[in-house]
Structures are given as structure tokens and as C-alpha cells.
Amino acid sequence: MTAFTIDFEPVGLRGKCRRNESLLACARRLGVGISSICGGQGTCHSCKVQILSGTVSKPTSNEPEVFTSQELKEGWRLACQTYPTSDCKLTVPPESMTTPQRVQVEGLEITVHPEPPVQAYRLQLAAPSLSAPRADADRLLQALNQQHQLHCGKVDINALRILSDQLRSWNWECQAVVRNDEVIALLPRPSHQLGLAIDLGTTKIAGYLVDLSNGRTLAAKGVMNPQISYGEDIISRITGVIQLPDEGVPVQKLAVEAINELSADLCAELGANTEEIVEAVVAGNTAMHHLFLGLPVRQLALSPFVPAVSRALDVKAGDLGLRIAPGAYVYLLPNIAGFVGADHVAMLLATEVLQAEGPIVALDIGTNTEVSLVNKEEVATVSCASGPAFEGGHIKNGMRAATGAIERLRIADDSIQYQTIGEAPPVGICGSGILDALSQLYLARIIDEGGRIVENHPRVHTYKGQREFVLVSKEERDGQPAITITQQDIRELQLAKAAIRTGIQVLLEANGCSEDEIKQVIIAGAFGTYIDVANAVAIGMLPSLPLNRFRQAGNAAGMGAKLALISLSKRAEAQAVASRVKYIELASAPNFEQTFIQAIYLGRYRIIDGRREEID
């Protein structure tokens, strides 16, 4: 019996299911984060999935307790109790996902005509003899010319080092992988031609293994960026690095090693070899880009924040220590400015804003939030220091999006309803929950428009001279310390959301646009994907527009890296965008300070000439 192919949506991940492997076990092996609290016993009911096509084993005795007969008919099953009996396509609903995976890889899939920078050519060489003792590499180049009318003049030195052995062990039959006029690797026949797209984030690294012949994503996985031990946010990372005696060398290696492991894991899922990866693309913010290449970062953190290089680069993977095909290149998407990097370019590429009728606002929310306004073929970008609050940093009970984090929150009268990641007992609050809390407290008039906690609610207490709102009390946590939102937390959140709103406002003013003209607001990035947009609007973090004008785009940077991986035209587009973008330094924009101060207020309003105009 051959293994069945399982297609997990909406992450868009496909993989083989092994014999006697449940859907849950298969998902785990492939890195699809399906939540399972009971460990696959069929008792916790957290691994609900819906089978869209294909056949699976019959429902076990647990499942009719969980699903109605109608739901069972519609294909709803527990992943841990279900074994495929054919190729299957299934949907993993958000509530069944564990956050770490979903924030790292998920994004909207865009199809593009594959136009990869590398091509593989099948070759059959004549074995050399005493009468025809032509050198191996020359023989190869000649065969390329004769069999494929290709004039290649170069063979990569690392490819050259193993070429003679390869040709002999494959009996003079091979595929030559060619990039421009250079042979970068030899592969046996048959083999994959894989591409690796990397979204190199400050916190996380997402990797995608792509079939270069058709552009399909074959596997995806996310891991933490191990450089985090040198500093969590960009500025502290840079500061941590420049204080090292050999500036950045170990830090560069950390990122490379993480990517090496990631690509090995991704290849293992497909039963492929990392040497079959013949091209890689890396998109990261300017600091991650520089640290990955071993470029100096000191000048990035100091005014006027100048990158060492902005234009797109082709670098030999071997020079960076990446273990993929011997002569393969890593393509680095172009940067825009010191605080607006290739990841933002990738996001603009993936969201296709450049082809759309403007004005469109596209933002990627993180410790630094980059915002672009696209209008009449012009692109203007700012970077806002939104700080770590929305990633749980500087917040008393804040945490990253992991099991037990409160990710959704409602306040209705005196009761609080919340949802935690993995439906586990609450241990803290993550970005989307923090945003909900701010908005719900404001809407319930527990904090005023200035952000002050008002003493009018039984859950408001004073602790160590500071007011706080109790989300989960000590009693509700069986004696463990209460989870609260403090006055200081609210101040941090106000600064964070004001920075973002100010960025949007400055762009609108610089382009003479009014808020109402915005046709679409695209929110990318892990945090942006899971926020409740209505709550973000209610506190004035985002402009007060009809909700149907907002679009949450997932990991658009990763999607953009994938597009650049498979399409040379997309690379040209990226370079064109990056050189066309007008970068605006937020702090030096007119009205910056007045706008920022107004944007600290909560509520729905327009900002006109640094003044606030409330919207009912």
C-alpha cells in the first residue's frame, strides 16, 4: 500500500501519511500545529478537523459524542481518531490550531507563473576514453551545448569538487542545474528541484520548501530565531551584537545554523536531500538581513540609520555556511531603509498592492511596524517604533502567543469571557488578547478616553499604589497570582497603538489623502492576523473605516519570499518597488508630535492638522 497524500488547509501544507498514522500524528510530523491536550486519546476534543475530500476510517465511539450526525456527514472528525484510507484534503479550523505554527507559516497563497532563476537539464554524457580524454567539466559543458543549445561558461568551484565522482557514480547520466551561464550543481536523475524561501524574523524564522517547477509549497515550518538570546527586539539585538568582541560572527552563525536545521527538517518531510535545494530566498528586516550576511549593524541603529546595502543581492550559499546544493545562490530581497527591510518589500509583493487601485494602506505590525501607503503608483513608507507591548513585552502578565495565553477577551457587564490558546487554563495574555482587553475596558467605560482606569468596577483594585483590572482572579486561578491589566500596561499599549496610528496619519498627510479615501487596509504579520479588527478600530489604533475595508493577510513576508523564489519577474518587481519607495522619517514629519499625542487617546476619531475630531 502506498502512502496517502494529505493536504492540510488553510496552511496549504501537503505531506505523506505513513501507514497506521492518524491525521494528528501525520500533522505533527509535518509540523502542522493541531492542538491536542489529551495527547491523542480522543478525550479533549481539541483536534477537530473537517475532511473536504477523500476517505477516512469510520468514526470511533468517542466521536458521536462530540459531533452531531449532521457534522459527521459534513466531514467533521477528531484528527487523533481518524486514519486516512485515500488521499485527503482537510481543513484545520483556527480553534484547532496551536499558535506557534499558525503564526509562523500561514499566509494567503498566490499563484504565479513559475519562472525560476535556475533550470535543470537532463544530460547523457559519453564516457571518456583514452582516445577521447576530454576533462569532465568540459565534457559536461559541451553536452549542455549540444543537447540543449546552452552556452554555459562556468562551473561553480564547489560543484566542480564533486563533479567527477558524481558523474562516474551516476554512470554519466545526470541533471545539470544552471543559473544564468553557470552550472551550480549536478543532480541524479530523477530528483527534485527544490527552492527554499525563508522569512527571517527577529523572533521567528519561517521556512518554505517549494517545487521550483510548478511553484507549489511542499512543506513549511517555523522555528524560533536563536539570535533572541542576544536581544529580543531589533535595537537590543544590535546593541548586544556590537558589544561582542568579534561583532556578529557567532550571531551570523546562529541564524545560518537555524536555517540549516530548518531546511533539513523540511527536506526530511519529503524524503528529499538538502542538496536538491538549488536556490534560496531570504527576506528579513534590515537588521536581520545584515546579521545574516555578516554585515555591520552599528550604523543601522544610529541616526541617520543607513543600511550597508539596500539593493538585492545574489550570494553563494556556501559563503554564508548554508548547506544546500554546492553552488546554489541565496537571493536577498532588497531593503528600503534602515528600519524598513526586505520583509516589507516581500509583503508588498505578496499582497499585490502595487497592482491595485489606491489608496491602500499596508502594514506589518511588530516591535517595529512598517506602514506603506500605495496611491497612484506611488509608494511611501514609514517605520513606527510600536514597541514590544503587542508581543506581550513590558506588560505585567504579557506573554507570547503560546499555550495558555488569553488570546480573545470580552467584557459583558460584570462578567469576563476569554479564550486561551489550546483551551488551556490561563497563564497570561498575548498580543491579540491585550488589544481586546484595552478595547473592551474602554467600551465598558472602565478606562476613560485618556486611558485612566476609573474606580467604578468591582474588578478594579489598587495594588502597590497602582490601579489594575483583574482579568482572572486569584480565586479563579485556584490560588495562583491573579492575571491583571495594570494602569502602566494601558500606558504602554496607548504608546504602541498611537505609534501605529501616527504612522498611518503621517503617510496620509504626506500624500494629501483623507482617511475616508482609503480603499483597503491590509494587515500582515503574525499579530496582525489574529487581532480583532473591530477592537483595533474602537481604540483608534486603526482609522475608523467600514470593517469590510480591512484585510488580514497572514505571513505575507513569507509569501513574498516564495514569490521571489519562483519568479524572476517578481524579483524585478521587488527591486523596482524598493527603489521607488519614498521613505519618510516619522519623527521629522510635520505635525508628528501633535498627531502622536492625539493618537494616544482611545476612541474613534479622525486626526486633522494634529487635532482630534471624534466620530460617533
Add this chain to the structure above:
Amino acid sequence: MAGDLVSTLADLKEKEALGIVQDRLSAGDDPLSILDDARRALEIVGKRFADSEYFIPDLVYSGEILKGITDMVKPKLAKAAEVKRLGKVVMGTVAGDIHDIGKDIVVFMLDVSGYEVYDLGVDVPAQKFVEKIKESGAPIVGLSGFLALAFDSMKETVEAIKAAGLRDKVKVMIGGGQMSEEIRKYTGADAYGKDAMAGVTLAQKWVGAK
């Protein structure tokens, strides 16, 4: 009566505060005592800010109310009785750093506390500090910086002041971001302030000591 203005202004009740000032001026009250009450109210605002009770917009608003009050009081002030300034302070965010919000808050607090502040803005080269100290004769210098990289600029600025022969004529305070005694030593400054109120307290100490 006097308590009214202090608490009303501290609670940021603009209309009521201006009303009280109007009443007191009509009643022939001493304009200087009105300004003194306003200053005490702003001190409370500063404390509430330090306790997170008030926030940046509240500070700005209190400044606007104060301006309204001084506009009303000024015409009544005898020419000779110009508002007495406690001392001069040169302030700026050091070279390489462009964070201004923290620095602006300190400038504001010093201003409402009665100091004449020369705000040099952000990304200020060391030499500009030196020139302003010479020109103004200010005995206090405040160096602001958020980035850890700003510590080097602070050190360079203190050294430039020294090289210009001004080091024993001024007291230097640093603030912003993660300040500590270690950083103060590294930069060669005289003191560090953990928040805006600490900056005001330092200035008071130094001016009083003169």
C-alpha cells in the same frame, strides 16, 4: 480659595481653573501668588504622571491650561515683577538618537517648575551643547538618550564640555531608557534621573546648592 486653583488645575478642569483665576484677579489678588498656585498644581500633575495616573496628553493639556492662566495674569504683573526663573538648563537628545518624547517631558516639567530651558532638539552634536552652554551660561545640562548606543554620545558630549574648559561650571544629568549608576560613571555625568520628576529634583538640588 487658593486651594481651589491648585486642585482644580491639578484635576485638569480648564474652564473652572480659568474662572477661578479671573475671579481672583478681579478681587485684586496678587498675580504672583496665582502663578505660584499654578506651579504647585503642576507639581501635582507631575507626580500623577510619575504614578501613571496621568499620561502624556494630560501633561500637554495641563501646559495649555497653564498658558491660558499666564496669558491672563501677565498684563497684571508689575513690569519689575517679571516671573522669576530659578535657573537655566540646556537640554537635548544626544547625537545619533532621535527619541524626543522623554526629553520633551523633562523640558516641560522643568519649564513649569520655573526653569528657563534651552531645548536643542534631537540628534544634537556634542559641540552644539558646548556652544549653548557658553552662550547661555546655564549651570545645568541634561543629556537624553533612549538607545544604548547613545551612551557613547553622552560620554563624548561630557568630554567635549570638559575639553572646552566648562566641566566645573556645569552639572550634567542624563536620562532616558535604561539608566543606571554604571552608565552614569561610564558617561562621566554627575547624576542620572529615572524619570522627569527626578530631573526636576536634581535641578532643584543643584540650583539650591549654588
